[in-house]
Amino acid sequence: MKRKNPILILSVLAVVSLLGLGLLGRTNHRVEKLRKSSLRARIKSISYVDSLKSPSGNDSEPQSLMVKLKPVLSGMDVKTLFQSTGFAEIEPLYDNVYRFQGKDSLVPLNDLMEQLRNNPAVELVEKDVVVRAMEVPNDPYFLYQFYLYNHGQTLNLTDGTVVQPKSGADINVVDAWTFSKGSEEVKIGVLDSGADYNHPDLRNKLDAGFNFVGNNAYPIDDNGHGTAMAGIIGASTNNGQGVAGICWNCRLIPYKVLGADGKGNYSNLVLAIRRAVDEGCKVINMSLGADEPSIILEDALKYAYEKDVVILAATGNEGKGSVCYPARYSSYVLAVAATDENDLHASFSNHGPEVAVAAPGHMIMTTFPNGQYALVTGTSPATAVASGVVGLIRSLKPFLTAEEIFKILKYGSDDVNKALFPGIDIYLGWGRLNANTYVAPIKVE
Numbered sequence: 001m002k003r004k005n006p007i008l009i010l011s012v013l014a015v016v017s018l019l020g021l022g023l024l025g026r027t028n029h030r031v032e033k034l035r036k037s038s039l040r041a042r043i044k045s046i047s048y049v050d051s052l053k054s055p056s057g058n059d060s061e062p063q064s065l066m067v068k069l070k071p072v073l074s075g076m077d078v079k080t081l082f083q084s085t086g087f088a089e090i091e092p093l094y095d096n097v098y099r100f101q102g103k104d105s106l107v108p109l110n111d112l113m114e115q116l117r118n119n120p121a122v123e124l125v126e127k128d129v130v131v132r133a134m135e136v137p138n139d140p141y142f143l144y145q146f147y148l149y150n151h152g153q154t155l156n157l158t159d160g161t162v163v164q165p166k167s168g169a170d171i172n173v174v175d176a177w178t179f180s181k182g183s184e185e186v187k188i189g190v191l192d193s194g195a196d197y198n199h200p201d202l203r204n205k206l207d208a209g210f211n212f213v214g215n216n217a218y219p220i221d222d223n224g225h226g227t228a229m230a231g232i233i234g235a236s237t238n239n240g241q242g243v244a245g246i247c248w249n250c251r252l253i254p255y256k257v258l259g260a261d262g263k264g265n266y267s268n269l270v271l272a273i274r275r276a277v278d279e280g281c282k283v284i285n286m287s288l289g290a291d292e293p294s295i296i297l298e299d300a301l302k303y304a305y306e307k308d309v310v311i312l313a314a315t316g317n318e319g320k321g322s323v324c325y326p327a328r329y330s331s332y333v334l335a336v337a338a339t340d341e342n343d344l345h346a347s348f349s350n351h352g353p354e355v356a357v358a359a360p361g362h363m364i365m366t367t368f369p370n371g372q373y374a375l376v377t378g379t380s381p382a383t384a385v386a387s388g389v390v391g392l393i394r395s396l397k398p399f400l401t402a403e404e405i406f407k408i409l410k411y412g413s414d415d416v417n418k419a420l421f422p423g424i425d426i427y428l429g430w431g432r433l434n435a436n437t438y439v440a441p442i443k444v445e
């Protein structure tokens with residue numbers, strides 16, 4: 001377990017300024033919207049920003065002080081002695097050392113500290129520094145990945161946008177990593193526009209896939225969408241570089257079904273699903289969709305499900321009351337809706353009775369071609385988040401069937417909209433993912 005210490009924060013800030021330099025000259029907050037096509041799968045808005053300013057946290061400020069009194073005070077009633085100083089509570093720790101609780105005080109802690117420093121009875125005053133007992137990966141952009149760890153950090157984008165996420169609106173994956181960081185045995189098929197095999201945060205994670213668009217063995221990414229999805233699912237993590245992936249050790253297999261324009265067709269999708277199953281993928285990510293049903297497509301999904309593959313697909317980004325295909329085939333597929341950084345249903349996320357779960361899908365920091373990093377938005381990244389989480393479950397519990405994993409998500413997700421829509425609903429399905437509840441051992445008291 002590592003502590004989050006000042007050295008880590010300094011190094012993160014140092015890299016933040018490098019990010020600003022590295023991405024200078026990029027189009028500011030560009031948003032690509034790709035056109036609908038009735039017979040073609042399509043993907044939606046990818047957005048990215050050119051650079052970011054330094055973030056700041058707000059839940060790690062100390063609320064109390066550790067105070068060492070001079071030995072001459074031993075035996076005296078310390079509470080009486082300091083009762084006028086404005087501390088809510090004074091508790092003995094050991095010998096002459098006390099904890100002075102400033103949490104509910106009307107006086108700022110720094111002022112209380114200064115008062116004590118000037119008090120002749122006080123030998124030493126220190127802030128009661130907040131420590132976190134958890135493993136935080138050393139990837140420098142981890143601070144921007146509030147979908148993984150949201151402690152209410154403020155993000156200032158260079159276009160003037162300020163993102164202020166709600167603390168706790170994340171998939172609780174840092175805790176989950178204590179139990180599962182993924183296994184190389186679990187292969188995740190990413191059916192998309194290919195992947196950047198040279199990206200420093202992906203090159204050690206990608207296995208050979210296939211390019212159905214060019215009908216060759218090289219699923220290179222000439223669009224960017226596939227590289228972004230692959231990074232969310234399983235970028236190299238704790239490697240001191242770029243972003244953290246969700247499934248640290250899972251293998252990623254790109255199957256290219258979308259061209260440079262972000263479009264593809266069902267025939268290649270069907271071929272890719274069948275090939276991914278036959279090549280041993282236990283999870284299939286489809287951050288894509290179209291509006292028309294297809295019996296042949298449904299047959300391919302059924303084939304995968306019966307071979308015990310967990311398939312995840314995006315609900316679509318039109319903000320309408322119908323879920324795209326293949327996500328709509330909910331007997332075989334987990335349809336993933338998007339939430340935002342406040343745990344609210346994202347307005348662009350399609351809804352309907354087929355929605356299974358929701359995952360963060362707004363401003364998701366991930367890999368982008370040519371060694372870059374980007375913030376992407378849509379039900380596409382939400383789906384990739386869910387695939388990474390399913391990869392963690394499959395790694396830890398390979399004996400579970402696809403059907404059982406559906407049930408784990410059903411009973412373990414957080415019903416974050418329960419005030420308005422208690423239980424399963426057409427917006428968030430069973431709720432927003434909570435990776436820790438899926439993988440943590442059940443506590444028996």
Ligand SMILES: [Ca+2]
Nearest residue numbers: 139236241243
């Ligand atoms: Ca990394």
Ligand SMILES: [Ca+2]
Nearest residue numbers: 421422423425
């Ligand atoms: Ca609900």
